[in-house]
Amino acid sequence: MSECTICFETMNIEKDKLTMCLLCGKSVHTKCYKEWKNKVGPYQPDKCLYCQREAQLYRINRSWWENLRTCCC
Numbered sequence: 001m002s003e004c005t006i007c008f009e010t011m012n013i014e015k016d017k018l019t020m021c022l023l024c025g026k027s028v029h030t031k032c033y034k035e036w037k038n039k040v041g042p043y044q045p046d047k048c049l050y051c052q053r054e055a056q057l058y059r060i061n062r063s064w065w066e067n068l069r070t071c072c073c
Contacts, residue, residue: 006032
């Protein structure tokens, strides 16, 4: 488990909704990302908080994790 860089709380992939950067693989809580995005401006491009590149961000939730674990583990 890792820490959300916005709220500094522990992220649990099995119960939290997360937003992951497809370029670098880092994640933050989806609710934290949405709040941060509203503060910087909704018209700004989506950028990863880690790699700072305009990113394709992917929402991860429990069903995504369960499907991954079922097919690949």
